[in-house]
Amino acid sequence: MKIFVGIKQVPDTETKIKLLPNAAGVDLTGVKFVVNPYDEFAIEEAVKIKEKNPGTQVFAITLGPKQRVSEVLRTALAMGCDEGVVVNSNSELDNLGVAKALAAAIKTEGGCDLLLLGKLAIDDNGSSVGPMIAELLGAPHISVVSKLELTGTTAKVERDIEGGAKEIFEVPLPCVLTANKGLNMPRYASLPGIMKAKKKVLKEYEAETLAAGVCKSKATAFTLPDDKTAVKMIAGDAGAQAQELARMLRDEAKVL
């Protein structure tokens, strides 16, 4: 079996975000980058499937400025993926652009039986690229998966929806699945894994050649959140605090 794992490099949650002059975008200098947390579940699941099914090959794929984003492929390789594919792109692509470039790279690599991604990327909360690639590859997809059982060429998956409910689907391979928390516990990379991953030669593509001029939307006018007005602390004993808070929520904030 051949599995692809789509991985995005995102700023660490703890990093402070600054804007470029003229609000033309976000200033990424000095930002610490990590593997998108949901993609770690996708990597782990692929490696687990490989361990159970000898002969399985796992390709990790990412898109972005190649020097920087290759880091996430090293992590994926160190966790047990076999090959790394980087689609170099130095311009901001929208979700359709990213999906087209990744789908084209996967097709050029001969396609796959299973494509795993995270349910969303924590930088733009997009949750769009997985289902878009599925459409472009002509494969069915199920998103927000917290359980996966493979039997032959059928996947039985649990998808998390509103209110803690779950939808249980059966879907034939090849298919695209996006991973939710709960699917597994991502492993830490082993030291030998890290050493091996460092030496691995990555396959390279250019987004420009795979999918040129395909973006249909543009992000502009970047802003930072308004400064929150200072918190109003409510003093007194517990009874007085409770009474005053309830009153303020009704009369001042008007939310009751």
Add this chain to the structure above:
Amino acid sequence: MSKLIVFCEHQNQNLKRSSIELLQFGKSKNFEVVGVVLGAEGQKAAEQATANGASEVLFFNDVKLNGYNPELYLAALEAGIKQSGARHVLAPASSAGKDVFPRLAARLDSSIASDCVALTVEGDTLIAKKPLYAGKAFAQVNLKDSPVQIVLMRANQLPVATAGSANPGAVKIVALPAVDLKAILKEVVKGASEKLDLTEANVIVSGGRGLKEAGNFKMLEDMANVLGATVGASRAVVDSGWVSHSMQVGQTGKTVAPTLYIAVGISGAIQHLAGMTGSKVIVAINNDPNAPIFQKATYGIVGDLFEIVPKLTEEFKKLLHK
């Protein structure tokens, strides 16, 4: 007037608030609003859509659409767009919305702005405001160049006015196109709670490690029942197994944007804040005056939650005459 399609989600036969927001928005911007309602249980919701701004509703009255299936929903929505000729589409950023619309966008060679918190219209272009980096920045997504402009909006971001009167005559029954199904929905396992999902809730009462043990969440449920709120939680208590992961708010849980978020015994770690700073009013109850949650709160109480929460619930009861 341009046509605008609104995906009308319904639950227990009623149109969801998230869709009502979008219908009314479309109408207020002078679009000719076309509602799309899926599933044989949608008759009432279809009529409600006409009372909230839809001049026409395409009602796919088919039992096959009663449960969610990405391929069937895709087929119905694509048919709805083709039939109406609409170039603008609004849908809630719900489980189904976030699953089917990106795929529909790719099919229509279009882009999508998802998880948006505000929306404006310039000429014929939808411009959606979208949080980045868990609300640490925002961008305006301009969909001018997209053949079909699709925006997924978070719930509770747009105002809702009283509904007008329904026009059942504007509901058209449409047949579901034939689909060669690959994914099959086998079963839907209900969640523990019948309450509104956190992502749709207008009021959330959320608890953290300060509650000390699982049983004490009962206090929050009591308060939530008075407020008609949904109970949420920090990761610390989810990881301790006190409550299920579906209740987790934050970077690796749900992103919520209620009108009122009450954080009880939650320190306010950055990963928790990532999920809730979009809330309109935030109340923090914590016995540590230096807890970071106070920096994001609108109102703060320093004190012992075990004393304050029951008293506050009583005050809410009084004010709401319950």
